Amino acid sequence: MDYFDLTPASVPSSNSSGSSNSTGRGRGPPGHNPTQLQHALISLADGQDDHATPVSTPLDGPGVTTSISTAFHPSLSIDDANPDVVLVSVDGVHFYTHRHRLLAISSNRMGNLLPSPGAVVSPPLLAVVPVPHPSEVVNVLLHIIYGLSCAQYLPTLETVEAAVDSLSLLYGVSVAALAAPGMPLFTLIHSFAPVRPLDAYALAAHHAMEDLAVTISSHLLAYNLARLPDTAAEKMGPIYLKRLFLLHQSRIVALRNILFKPPAVHLPVTGCGQENQQMMMRAWALAVAQLVWDVLPSVSTSALQALLEPIGASMNCPLCIAALQCRVQEVVYEWSAVKRTI
Structure with missing residues (x-):
């Protein structure tokens, strides 16, 4: 992922005109100056796509920068709500998210990282939650949760698989429901089918993404199943492995009967x-x-x-x-x- 570095001079001071919190753009994490953060992001808004790569803005003092995703930034309003949870990747990129969105899609409160919906935090604070993933994985993971396309980042299949595995195994998210035809996750994984059909099929099969596995299976008609690696067979599981073998066998039998x-x-x-x-x-x-x-x-x-x-x-x-x-x-x-x- 690319980064943009803002120099201290490019960040308006807290005494500049229009620097009050009346912008309604959300709050920065504890210990940070929210006004500086908001103005830094607003100054980039005209030239940056909403889902662009993270930016770095100096918030902690001279020579110290905090990397912030411009796809999930402090000014991102979803359902008329400002961000109230900051997910921090292992490489220090901050992703500003919405508690109600995360809780709605997770069956275990994002791996018990978030309080229950009925919990009252007083005074209300912007929760900062570290997550055990690099920024590339968190970026894809959040795009999946929010139902947004992340194809513009050109993530690798390994990155997509890490995000999908984390959603399913750690955060209690039903990824199969998010991979219906026409949804961004379906399109993202299917984009790997022409070049890496076996790996894409194994990923879809592993998470019981039925429609996706069916669609990708047509790209495996030319694959020699005698060379199928054990790791791929184990990942896709016995049901989808059997269905793939039956597909090959049934087509050979049908062709012989025709000819x-x-x-x-x-x-x-x-x-x-x-x-x-x-x-x-x-x-x-x-x-x-x-x-x-x-x-x-x-x-x-x-x-x-x-x-x-x-x-x-x-x-x-x-x-x-x-x-x-x-x-x-x-x-x-x-x-x-x-x-x-x-």
Whole structure:
């Protein structure tokens, strides 16, 4: 994650015009000057995206800076509420969040880091809570909780997995409910499917993200399951592992059943009798045998056409050629209709 460093001169003093708390932008953590913090962030607002990378602003004295996320900053108002909980990552980045949002999505008060909803804190303070994750993970974790896209940060799959695992195992969040089609988490994990389909599928399977696992499974049709690592098999679990194997097996069986049906024969005509048609049948059987021997469940319809259409190159009978072309089109149609997902 990138950072922007603000020099002390860039932070307005507490005596400057409009520096009172009437801005309604939220409070800084205990021991910090909230007016300086608010003005520092407001001065960046015109040039920074709401979900930009963290900034560093000097709050603790000369030479000391506090890194603050500009996606989750003190001025972030959600549901007409200002931030009241600051999550501090292990590398010192401060994320300003909302207690009611965290409690609403967590079944264990964020790993018992937060008081119960009925607890009364007097006087009300901005709670500062350290969390055992680097800022990259906390950033993704909070975007998931708030239902926001974090694709602009280009997080790695390892970072996304760490955030998802933490939400599920530590903070009592049902990540499967947050990974429904169309939601940011679904889109984020699915973006890894073209380049890392096995890891993305294992992550979705591990957390029972059904719709996501089904969608990603189509990217694994070309994967050789004989080379499946034990770690990936263990992560996805027996149910989703079995479904993946059954997908491969069912498509191979379906393709063989489709191909084993030869082209139709016609009544003997001048120049093309039964012997000539038997030659076409043998040519079809030979091509099919070569194809099904090492075919992958991912074989495309265009590849099937390229392998079957040359059978008619040596044919002179227009009826045989027409029967062959008709059968190839039937193969293409039937194969395209076979299920491609678990």
